[in-house]
Amino acid sequence: MTKSGQRRFYIYLALLCLLFISTAIGCKPKAKDEQKETGAELTTGPPKGGDFTLQAAEGPFSLHDMKGKVVLIFFGYTSCPTACPTSLETMAEAFSRLSVEELERVQGVFISFDPERDTVDELKEYAGYFHPNIIGMSGKIEEVKEVAGRYGAFFIKALQEESEMGYGFSHSTETYLVADNGTLSEIYSEKTDAMTLSEAIRRHLWKRQ
Amino acid sequence: MKIKCWIFYALLALLLPSMALAGNQIKKEIELSDFYVRAVPPGAENTALFITLTNPNKTDVVLSKVSSPVCRAAEIHLMQHKAGVMSMEHVPELAIKGGDTLKLSPDGYHIMLIGLKKTLKDGDSVPVTLSFKDGNKVKINATVRRLMKKMKHSH
Numbered sequence: 558m559t560k561s562g563q564r565r566f567y568i569y570l571a572l573l574c575l576l577f578i579s580t581a582i583g584c585k586p587k588a589k590d591e592q593k594e595t596g597a598e599l600t601t602g603p604p605k606g607g608d609f610t611l612q613a614a615e616g617p618f619s620l621h622d623m624k625g626k627v628v629l630i631f632f633g634y635t636s637c638p639t640a641c642p643t644s645l646e647t648m649a650e651a652f653s654r655l656s657v658e659e660l661e662r663v664q665g666v667f668i669s670f671d672p673e674r675d676t677v678d679e680l681k682e683y684a685g686y687f688h689p690n691i692i693g694m695s696g697k698i699e700e701v702k703e704v705a706g707r708y709g710a711f712f713i714k715a716l717q718e719e720s721e722m723g724y725g726f727s728h729s730t731e732t733y734l735v736a737d738n739g740t741l742s743e744i745y746s747e748k749t750d751a752m753t754l755s756e757a758i759r760r761h762l763w764k765r766q
Numbered sequence: 767m768k769i770k771c772w773i774f775y776a777l778l779a780l781l782l783p784s785m786a787l788a789g790n791q792i793k794k795e796i797e798l799s800d801f802y803v804r805a806v807p808p809g810a811e812n813t814a815l816f817i818t819l820t821n822p823n824k825t826d827v828v829l830s831k832v833s834s835p836v837c838r839a840a841e842i843h844l845m846q847h848k849a850g851v852m853s854m855e856h857v858p859e860l861a862i863k864g865g866d867t868l869k870l871s872p873d874g875y876h877i878m879l880i881g882l883k884k885t886l887k888d889g890d891s892v893p894v895t896l897s898f899k900d901g902n903k904v905k906i907n908a909t910v911r912r913l914m915k916k917m918k919h920s921h
Binding site: 635636637638639640642643646674679682683685686687711715717719720721722725727728729730731746747 | 804806807808809810811812813814838839841843845850851852853854855856858872873876878879880881912913
């Protein structure tokens with residue numbers, strides 16, 4: 558390394574340090590309830606979706622095992638008393654509109670981004686309460702973050718020190734419909750009603766017949 | 767001396783009824799309706815209580831504390847939607863403006879019941895005490911119910 562090259566290296570190093578320090582200061586919580594970013598980033602461009610393997614109570618669950626089924630995916634956490642149960646109720650209601658034959662080719666997936674609190678056994682009970690066709694799962698937070706990012710789901714851990722909750726999450730509330738060939742096909746907002754959702758499932762189930 | 771006394775009593779006589787009237791207005795109770803607790807799966811840590819609060823007074827009424835024996839803590843939270851992201855915020859108190867009706871809902875203000883001590887089943891009754899800033903306390907029994915609409919089986 559030449560002398561000027563060395564100098565340039567040190568300048569870059571100093572700049573990098575400055576950038577790091579200023580970012581650290583910028584991220585420092587100002588108020589007690591300030592959000593602490595530990596979640597997935599908002600992805601740009603259309604979400605890709607794709608295969609994943611996460612942990613359910615019965616063992617590893619892989620999306621590719623669901624080939625031939627229409628899969629609905631929702632990301633949430635069990636301590637959430639509002640958006641998460643509402644979306645799962647809607648999913649369950651949509652499932653209840655399907656016939657027994659149709660239900661055999663449909664799978665609901667609830668992915669928790671709170672593995673710190675949600676164990677796989679709790680997730681099994683929680684998801685199953687809404688509908689027997691919904692399976693609960695999670696994984697290492699990095700794994701969940703990676704899957705969420707690919708599907709376009711977003712979550713940020715929000716510290717709530719003044720609240721008995723300790724922490725909660727700010728999160729997106731979409732439901733992802735994966736077609737029977739494993740491709741992410743449609744994204745439904747929280748406002749979608751059960752009828753629309755069940756019709757979307759039916760459309761996918763019967764499209765080749 | 768005597769005249770001064772008379773003036774004092776006359777003033778008092780004039781003032782008292784109006785003071786009493788003003789007092790009556792403040793004392794009007796806040797009306798609570800449509801209250802229920804959301805049924806959540808067994809083992810779930812938290813749930814939420816929803817109420818419709820109507821303030822018949824001209825002045826604001828402030829809900830400052832909520833408590834229930836079924837949970838470790840009850841808090842007022844606000845859920846907000848911003849650019850497709852839902853976030854929840856703990857708020858210390860909730861003002862209901864004079865003449866206003868405030869409907870608590872899953873996507874707005876609601877009361878979080880945190881750290882449930884037992885599973886609340888559909889149809890259970892949950893005692894809740896609402897304390898207002900003016901010292902007024904109201905006790906209610908909220909029924910637990912599932913939010914799911916009537917299931918219509920198409921087969």
